[in-house]
Amino acid sequence: MSVFVGDAQADRVVPPTGFTARLTLFAAGAMAFLTVFALALSLASGRLAVRWGDELAQSSTLRISAPSEQLQAQTILALRVLESTPGIASARALSAEEQRGLLAPWFGPDLPVETLPIPQLVEILETEEGYDAAGLRLRLAAEVPGAVLDDHARWREPLERAAGRLRLLGWVSIALIGATTAAMITLAANAALAANAQVISVLRLIGAQDGYIARAFVRRFTVRAFLGAAIGTFLGAGAIYLLPEAQDEAGFLTGLGFVGAGWFLPVLIPPIAGFVAYAATGAAARRTLRGLS
Amino acid sequence: MIELDNIAYSYGGGELLSEISLKLAPGSFHFLTGPSGSGKTTFLKLCYGALVPTAGTVQLFGKDVRDMDRDDHAMARRRIGVVHQDCQFLDHLPLRENVSLPLTVSGRDSLEQNTNLKELLHWVGLGNRASALPPELSGGERQRAALARAVIMSPEVVLADEPTGNVDWEMSQRLLQLLVELNRMGKTIVIATHDMNLIRSAKNHVQTRVLRISNRKLQLAGADL
Incomplete structure (x- = not known):
């Protein structure tokens, strides 16, 4: 001083x-x-x-691609698998409205989602402990063949890095x-x-x-x-x-x-x-x- | 006080001073003479520790200059007032601040500074020049200001290098008078000069010892003065 x-x-x-x-x-x-x-x-x-x-952690997305007549059945099946998987707090299928909202920035607001072969998206929220992604993939491969699990790790890690x-x-x-x-x-x-x-x-x-x-x-x-x-x-x-x-x-x-x-x-x-x-x-x-x- | 014991000083491969011994007694008055380049300034610098002898010992107030660190040198210089031929002022400061600089750097309070300063400037006849910058002063004023700065700390020794070198006869007598007054106050005075008239004049007022540097050695002079 x-x-x-x-x-x-x-x-x-x-x-x-x-x-x-x-x-x-x-x-x-x-x-x-x-x-x-x-x-x-x-x-x-x-x-x-x-x-x-924060935005990408503890959340995952399940993408279900299937012929339109099987899409709903596979979605229900996938939700059952997810609900019975330890480490998953909740899982819900996005509504057509929500999916339209996600695509709106690219295709505009009037996109007829129902008429397009767009996969069904399921939002998964994890518990604090998280789930076993490898195990879940194996179960999904066996029970819901059209489901692809994206746990955001491949996005989040390089972005955080x-x-x-x-x-x-x-x-x-x-x-x-x-x-x-x-x-x-x-x-x-x-x-x-x-x-x-x-x-x-x-x-x-x-x-x-x-x-x-x-x-x-x-x-x-x-x-x-x-x-x-x-x-x-x-x-x-x-x-x-x-x-x-x-x-x-x-x-x-x-x-x-x-x-x-x-x-x-x-x-x-x-x-x-x-x-x-x-x-x-x-x-x-x-x-x-x-x-x- | 200041004691030189068989010292020598070499510079640039040549010996400038040799076999010099001197003890400055308190209250003594010395003149140092010799031709230009004989080593008078070097001798004075050895006396206040600005130079270290190449042989022999110089003791300042009981301490060998070789054993003194920079702070010791600074403390010794507060007890030795030095008047350089070129005066060496800080040109950006007015006269009063230049003269009181030794008090400033030693941390004395401003009241003490002002009291000492007024008396001192009056004593050297510069009371009305306190605000002038050094470049505005005449040669005689600069010499008197340098003397005032040298004594403001009330040093035990005053070393003056050609203090009358740039002034007329009248002013040199005025400066001599100031140095004689200081000596009467008990200060030890050493004046390096080649002005024999100054020395003769001083002998009328004070008991002096005249030393001459000749052929690198210090000799006692006097018979021819």
């Missing part, structure tokens, strides 16, 4: 302006702006993974942005220290300890990085807020953005940027001061 409170008189020993000030402000601001997006991406992909998992990778990519991006911020602030601090060799020489001449000299530089860079990051975060969060919301038609995507308490996460970016600058400048100052005779 003393970094921010500081010592007004001590702060003045380092000349106030120069390109390093602008570089630090710009670098911290730009990196914070990018961090907001990486954070939003990461959180959105996390939500996506949860949503895909992709969402997980996307989330990981977001965090890796944030780590890279943090490292780049540290590198750029270190460069700026080194340049400032080199440009102020005369100031350092005078301060040493009059009895300033290296810790005092380092703190004067560290405080300045920390405050600049904090302010730059605050501006970048504000602009980034504003840009996210102004993004168009995901429409119902694109409901599969949750949209890039923050939800609820997630909006508070960007608030952490400026202090973290300040800490990164504090650590990077401190290391640079100690190294430079050790090297100066």
Whole structure:
């Protein structure tokens, strides 16, 4: 905290302006702006993974394809098999209306489902424990030859994996942005220290300890990085807020953005940027001061 | 206080100073003379620990400079006021902040700083120049400001490197007077200069010891002065 409170008189020993000030402000601001997006991406992909998992987990679909005169009999048979299978909470055949609704996005609302050779779909809801999919397939193959069980695993797993990778990519991006911020602030601090060799020489001449000299530089860079990051975060969060919301038609995507308490996460970016600058400048100052005779 | 024991200092493959021993007694007043390039500035730097001798030992307030870390050096420099020939100010700070810089870096409170500063600037005749930036000061004003900065911590020793090098005779007498006053307050003074008139003038006011660097060695001078 003393970094921010500081010592007004001590702060003045380092000349106030120069390109390093602008570089630090710009670098911290730009990196914070990018961090907001990486954070939003990461959180959105996390939500996506949860949503895909929730929507597809613990449900399965049975598809019964049979000649129209056998379709109802096979459906009844399949429902009996399902009702007697451990791990299945409920099973119900979708009505013609529901099946029409599922096909409507592709064929329009007036599709005469009854006249088309469309398979009968049965929605299966699992218990917490779930059922033995391999065993159920064997029973269905024996008793309802036209039934195909889709337990959604082949959809869910790659989608969840992709969402997980996307989330990981977001965090890796944030780590890279943090490292780049540290590198750029270190460069700026080194340049400032080199440009102020005369100031350092005078301060040493009059009895300033290296810790005092380092703190004067560290405080300045920390405050600049904090302010730059605050501006970048504000602009980034504003840009996210102004993004168009995901429409119902694109409901599969949750949209890039923050939800609820997630909006508070960007608030952490400026202090973290300040800490990164504090650590990077401190290391640079100690190294430079050790090297100066 | 400051003790040099059989020291030598080499630079760039050549020996600049050799077989030098000196003990600065409290309250003593020394002049250091010698031709340009004889090593007067190097000698002063050895006296305040900015340089480490290549042979022999330098002790600052009882500590060997080789055993001192950077913080020890900083503490020693608060007890040794140094006036450089080129003064070395922070050009972006007004005179009052430059002069009070030693108090600032040592964490003294601002009330103490203001009290000391007003008296000191008045003493060196710069009371009305407190807000001026160093580049706005004349050569004499810069030298007096450097002297004020050197003594604001009330150091035990004042080392001055050609303090009258860039000023006229009248101003050099004013600066000498200030250094004599400091000596009367009990401070140890060492002035490196090639200005023999300054030394002769000082002898009228204070008991001095004149040292000369010649052929890398430190000799006691005096008969010709």
